[in-house]
Amino acid sequence: MALLRVALFAVFTVLFVVEVSIAQQDTLRLNLQEFIERSRIESALLNAQRSSVELSQNRVDQAKSQRILPRIELSTAHGLVPAVKSDIPGLPEGQYYLDPNLRNDWYDWGFFNRVEVTSLQPIYTWGAIGNAINAARQGVIVAEAEFAGQQADYELRLMELYYSRLLAMELQNLINDAWGQIEEAEEKIAELIEDGDEDLEEADLFQFRIFKYEFLSRMDEVNESVTFTESAWNLALNNDNKNVVYLPETNFLDPIPFESYDIRYYEEHAQQLRSEIKQYNAIQNAAEYGLKINKVANYPSLFMGLSASFAKTPNRPKQRNPFIINNTNYESVSYGIGFRQNLNFLVNKNNINRSQLQVRQARYAKEAARDGILLDVREKFRNMMMSYSKLENTREALQISEEWLRLEQIDYDLGFGEVKKLVDAVKANLELEASYKQRIFEFNVNSSKLNRAAGLPIAPTN
Template identity: 25%
Template sequence: MKSLQRMALAGLTTLLLLSPAWGSDDQKKVVLSLDDCIRDALATAPELGESQSDIDYSTSRLDEAKAYRYPRIDFLGLIGPVPQARGNQVWSPDGVNDTNRWTWFQRGDATLTQPLYTFGKISENMKAATHGIEVDRAKKEQRRNEVALQVKEYYYGLLLARELKEVILDVREDLDKARKKAKEYLEKGSTNVDDLDIYKLDAFSGEVDKYLEEAKKGEALALAALKSRTGFPAETSLDIATERLTPDEGPVAELPVYLEEAQAKRPEYRQIKEGLVARQALVDAAKAEYYPDVFIAGYLSGAYADKRSRIDNPFVADEFNHLWAGVALGLKWKLDFGITGAKVAGEQAQYNRLLSTKSYAETNIPLQIKKAYLEMKEAEKSIPATEEAYTNAKKWVVAALANFDFGIGPAKEIFEGLQNYARMRASYFQSVYNYKMALANLDYAVGQAPLEKR
């Protein structure tokens, strides 16, 4: 019996030693700061993978354009039947159309072409591809900024939902105390409380419960969205490191500083700048089609057919039994009636379209920056105002509850005080949220890179 107890004790000890996290949920929970969330989101964002594929595709286009500078070899191989040809260039017992005597021939033709000058067809396409890569890189940066902005929205939204839930729980606690006290006074026949006061408190209590469920739903949705955006599975126990929604950001610069900063950082500006160079290069490449290509070419041709006599006369060519080689300077000129002109017009239209986009961006990006800046300033001023308002409303609630406890204050004051406290406290946290999101929108509008400190 004692040996069994010792074995059981030893087994339990071994189990505890091998499973230090047994029964502990905290060790499984993933806790992330805002920077951690942004970093994970950038590492798993599918749209950034799409952007990288666009860059890789543009790089391949550049490699293709560069390859046109190098020699090109075209080879053609043939094998087939051919009539026999005996004799020489003067006499043969076989006729040209004699189908009674056949043999087989094998032939190979190789042409090497090295471009010398193409009037910009190669160089302009290389230029367009090079700047096209920069356009795609700027697009990827823009998407990175969009992902970071989305993460901030979810992160701050989760904090806001939790703060609002705490406000509602605080109000419900005070409301439950007031309802309990009011019912006691009503049972004692106090003239300070009537049935109407109970009805009002009960109605307000139902409204508080409704808002509490909405806050819980908002918290769950924000957490689920953050979990999805950071690439964690739905079953992961995820939480954020920040506990309170507070305006803890440092001082901000003046509006002209942000407008100037955007000129250097905003990815859209670089997209347009590089895109205009690329589009102009494509226009020039299309215009180059009006001109010829100068090249040097080498040619090698060999053919052999059994039962055909070899002809050595240079004036007589035998396509089925020979060995030829040569080199020449060539000129290739393609003349068409309207095709090249239409291509040039099409590329020019795309260039003009991008000029319109440039004008739009130069007008609307500063407007976007100004909007975010003014929203930030508005929220910055609202924070102390709403903080003072909810502080005074809290004093109102405390005084009303105290007076009601002493039987010298009406229940109406509690009801109105709690309503104003909840409204102003919620407005305070909404102002803090608006302030943080305005700064996030300002960073996005300026083109501030994620995780890069100012």
């Protein structure tokens, strides 16, 4: 029996270890960088914008293809045609054109085949093709800058979501730890009132119960926040497997390192790194290239053309005269150079005026974007400094509340403290702990928003 008990104990131990191992495999912890990277890969919005970049690159390839044989066509024709018959005795087939009474032979049919190739090669276009390529390249820069901006905004939302879950988890742990103390304090107050404690009244118990139910409302709110942030994580990570749980790398919400830079530091980086600056620069450049294209439309372009044609029908003999062509049996090649001139000068003038307006509009838009970026940096810098001040002041207040709570606990344990003061100290400490976590969250978010406004990396790299 002893041996059997040992064997059963070993089996249960192995099963327990296996279950724990499986549970650990189902729980994946991610740091901020890993969470952002995985969510970014799963983002349909970013994938769609990435396709826009690929489309703009395709436009560059299309513009480049206009350099070499932009027009080359192949056409064929096939069918059945009757033969021809001449009544002149001894007339060679190559001279059938001399017979004025030549007629179709409806009893002799043959296959007709014709192949034609035409091509056009520009030689000099006054820079129209080169400007079109450069304009398309600027379009790639615009698409890439727009993608970079959307990616930065998406990463900022992911960062806020990451810290939101940490905040919800911290508040949930804080509330769960405090709930037992609140119930214990309520029982103690009621007991002291029944014993006739002169320092407590019925009103004190009512006030505490009001605080208790307000605390319950906050507890429900925090629990719902935990559920919501967990669902948001699963959506961001495209996690449909209920057996897999993603959690932050740590359960503690700590403030990111504070770096005290002057506002000019962020403004200088914003003017150099913000994707909007690159985007509007490229838009202005593209508009200028478009203006050049419309200007050269008034000039003739030089091109070279090539045309080759071949037709073969067995029962229709080829004629041996260069001025006589049998359309069903011949070879022909022609090439040369020529000029092409757009004579619609009024339309060209309107196109030039429109391009000039577009260049001016792009320049004004770039200046407005630069001013807006600087204003955005200053606003985000102000919010960050205010949140840092609130964080530091709340930290100091929390330390004072902890000292107050320790003092009241010592006095109560020694027998000459008041329950009411101890309860007030507990309430103040709980409120400040929750407020401190909220201040950390706000500071982290505002710091990341400032980095986003300056074009700097949003998340800390360490």
